[in-house]
Each structure stands twice: as structure tokens, then as C-alpha cells.
Amino acid sequence: MTISAGTGTDSTAIPAEFAHDDGRALALEMMRRMQRVRLFEEATTVLFHAGELPAMVHLSIGQEAAVVGACVATETSDYMTGNHRSHGHPIAKGARLDALMAELLGKATGVCGGKGGSMHLADFSVGSLGESGIVGSAIPVATGAGLAAQVRGTGEVALCFFGDGAASEGVLHESMNMASIWRLPVIYFCENNGYAVSVTAEESLSVPEVSMRAAGYSMPGITVDGQDVLAVYRATRDAVARARAGDGPSLVEAKTYRFHEHAYGLQVPTPYRDQSVVDSWFETVDPVRLFHDRLLGWGIVTEAELAEQRAEVQSEVDAAVEFARVSPFPPPEAAYADVYAPSEVHP
Template sequence: MSTPDPATQLEMYRRMLRIRRFDETVKTLFDRGRIPGSVHLSIGQEAEVVGACMALAGDDYMVGNHRSHGHPIGKGAAMGPLLAEILGKATGVNGGKGGSMHLADFSVGSLGESSIVGSGLPVAVGAALGARMQGNGRVCLCFFGDGASNEGYFHEALNMASAWQVPVVFLCENNSYGVTTAFSRVSRVPDVATRAVAYGIPGEIVDGQDALVVHATVQNAAQRARDGAGPTLIEAKTYRYPHHSEGPLYNNITYRDPAELAAWQARDPLPLFAGHLAEAGIADAALLADIEQAISAEVASALEFAEQSPWPDPAEAHRGLYRTPIAGFDHA
């Protein structure tokens, strides 16, 4: 596949920057007690998210996971309704019912995300099977973490996808840790991608901090799936700079070598991509500054939208359920 044109590369940078500034805003809101529950940030993983999502067609499907804010933004979703959802507002993409770990935006093909580790894998296989049966040419991209590769969901989903040759691209975001446990402690196989051989499908390892490499690899896999050749397993080696989730739980836990964190921070995907844009003559310092200012304004506008949005009507609490336990409640 050819290198994306300059306009596409600039949009890749914008989306990476949107994810970073969005998650920084979410962290601020969480620290101020504005968000219930917990949040899982994608800071450090923006390149693999955007590179993969922008390798898809606009109507292709995408399934995320619990570290979920970046995926729909990478697919092109508007930030206002996403942030409203995280705050539990009525204007959220799911009416305020989903929250941080259960975002879905069908308008960009984002089928949803789940707090249950690995649960998106069979959903992606089902979406891909539906696409094949309908003959609509769509592909489903499935994000999951290294921890999910040790779940039964992973093995069942890859086996079924391979047996049925459905158009799905499995993308493992290997950030080296499942909560506080290093992947090397729970797997004798150092690379998730090597597990592809057990299912007779291609397995590839990519540098998750390089958006262009991820883009090319996912684009090839998506085209292969579209051509009827079945699934591909891609492992993006990446790193999350924050802890597994926000909150005081990790304040007194040491599980990462500071030198390891510093080495990965030196490969921050945003300055790496900004440097590429400058070296390629696509963007100079002035344009990059303009993009930074524009994205900051977009995020501020999204925050204003979310904060000014109304809370859901209490009557909405049971709408959309299979049944309601409240007598006389109309949930049609």
C-alpha cells in the first residue's frame, strides 16, 4: 500500500492530538471528582489507534476495549458526545448510560466497547460474519490488549474467524502490562502475534509508536480480508504512560522500572510524528502550532458542550431494557 498523502497524514496527527488532549481533559475531570467509577487513558498509545483506524474505510466496523476513549476518536467520532457520555449526560453517544468503558458511535462504525476483558473479540467476529453474509464488503477491526490474549475469548474468536474466513483484523495493543502484571510473567510466548500460527492465519508485529507503519500493516490486512482471504492478527508493541486506570490505588505500587517508562516516553508518538511531518516537508513549526491551537479549541468546545448538556430524565433509566421491573412503566 502507498504512503498516505500529506492531507491524510495531517489528519492522522490531528486525531492523535485529539486523543491526547481529550484524555488529559478526562483525567482533570476525574481528579476533580466529576467522573464516577474509573477511567482508562490511551496516553502513549495514540499512534497505533489512529494508524489502525484510518486504514479502514469510513463504513468499516470497529470494536474497542476498556481503554476506550481513543478508539472512536481515531475512527472520526465527534468529541462532544463522547465526553458527554463519560460525564453521564443525556447528549452522550449512549444517552449517558454507558460511561467511560462502554462507548459506541454507530455513525462512524464504532460498535462499542466493554469493561469485560476480551469480550469484544467475539463481537468483532459476529460483525465480520454479518458483513460477509450481507456481501457489503465491510471489514471489522478489533482492538484488544495483551491481557485479553490469555482469555478464552481470544482463542475461540480466532479459531472461529479462521474456520469461517470472516473479514476481521485482530489488533493486539501490547502495552506490556495487564493492570500491574508484566506480560512476560503470564506468558512463555513473548509475542502475541506468534499465536496466529495455531489458527492458520498471518501474524505480524509492528512498532505501535509509528502511525505510518501501523497504518500500512492494517491497510494490507483489511484489503486481504476484503478479498476473502480471512483474518489477520497484528500485534502493536506500544506503551501506556499512565497507570492501568486513574485513582489512588496505584499511588504506592511499584511495578514498572522508571528507566523503562522513560525509554518509552522518549518515543512519545506525538513528537515522533510531528518530527516526521517536519522532515517530510508536510508541516512546519507554524502549521504544527496552528494545529495544536485548533485541537485545544475543539476539546474546549467539547467540554463546554458536555458540561452544559442536561442530565438524563430518570424515566430513561429502564428504557431499552428487555423488560422493566416497574409496573406500568412504558419503555417502548
């Protein structure tokens, strides 16, 4: 069954999730994590223009509500896999910014020892199992993590991020079929930003909504406004509860926007988006701005509190950049570490 869900958060009435002390803390945590993603990515653009990044980067600016709303609905011990648009996922899951930034700069103090870089971030301490530039490649990893949790009976769920481009990869359909048959605790989460590089979703998808494909695998499917962090949180929370109860997987689709190019600085020869429309998104569909205004409208926090929070996050990001800059590069011999499992050498 496919359900189209509205945001339901434009009312002046405080949403039930935020109408108590713990709810206020939840709202502030959502904003804090979105600010961590936004300011981390803005710092990344500065490093890019300064020539300090060793490779291209894929930014999550514009998609903060989708990744944060989904990750906040999980526990730290739950598993998560991302994709090539990679920074926002571990940040939203709670990973340390300094080790993430060090990884982007190829430093030994990075989450992967400087070997992974921007598109290969993993932080097992928060359940982040890894990401890859190969489209759809993390989907079976998340499915396997769900199977492992089921076999062990340890109660974790697996949150699997992918884009609208990967929605047509065979591995997604194989994984959803398997997960449905075995009732695996997996949430397949599509960040549909409308473009697979420069190919529109309308040109590449046979259905108007990715969530409609859930029906073919006997699992619930829902499409939500990906710029509304609370709408995303609600949909993912319900899918997580279903998975944890042993009722199997779900497919959640968040309609969102990629504010920058597919890869930051990438020069696409033929324009495929109206730049004036893209520029307007910062005023009309910016998820950070939208949630900021809603929090003030609901009277949950004050402007001063939000400004203080943003300043705290900015200090954290600044410290992460400095940590990354002063950290050493891995030594040459590190190239052979983590390649083979340790073993005794026999004559």
C-alpha cells in the same frame, strides 16, 4: 507465518504514502486524530482532578499511534470494537468529541445517553459497535460483525482491539479459530503495552510475541512498532485489503506503551514499574512527538501548520468539555429506555 516488521520511517526520504497531495492530507489526518486523542485524554485528567467524573477512566496516552494507525486504515463504514481503555478507539475512528465527553460525565447527550460512561462507548455512525470493561468481551462481537458482513455481502471489515491481557482469554482463540475456518473479514489487533494491570507480558504469555499465535489459526501475524503510526497503518492496511478480498482474518500486534497507570488515579500497593523510566517515555517514545518530528524532517508540513492544527483540536476539545458540562443528566424514566424492545401491550 509471523513477521517482525521494522518501522522503516526514520529515513529523510518522504514515505511513498505521503509523497503526493492526497498523502499529505493523510499525514495531517493521522496527526489530527492523534492530537484529538491526546488532548481529549489530557482534558479528562483535568475533569478527574476536579471531581467531575463519576467513575475511573483508562487513558490512551502513549498508545495514540496504535489506535490511529489502525483506524485510519479502515473506512467509516467498517466495524470496530474496543476495550476498557476506551476513549482512543472511537476518537480514532472519527466519533464526535462532544458526545463522547458528555458520555464520560453521564449526560443525556452522550453517545449512549449517559448510561455507558467511560468504558462503554459506542457510536454506530462511525462503525464503533461498543466497548466493555470485561476483558475480551468485545472480541466475539467483532467476529460476529465480520460474519454479518460476509453473509450480507456488503464488504465491511471488522477491526477488533484487545490488549496483551486479553490475548490469553479463551474467547480470542475461539474467535480466531472460527474466523479462520469461515474466512471472516476480521482484523484482530493487539495493543501490547506490556502490562495486564501490573502483570508483565513476559509473565503471562507463553510466546515472546502475541502475533506468533496466528500460526495456530492459519492466518498472517505481524508485530510492529506501536509508536510509529505509519508502521501501524501499513500493517493494518494490508490486513484490511486481505479481509476485504475474501482472504480471511489477520492478527496485528502493536508494541506500545501505557504512560499512565492502568486506570488513572489507581493506587497499586506494590510498585511494578520504574517511574523514572516511565517519565522518560514522554521524551523518547511519545508517538505524537515522534510523528511531529518526522513530518517536519520529511518537509511535509511546517511547524506553524502543526501548531495551528493543534490549536484547532484544542478548541474542539474545549468545546466538547463545555458541551458536556452544560448538558442535562438523563431523567429518571430514561433508566427503563433501551432495556426492552418496544412492543404492543395486550390485555
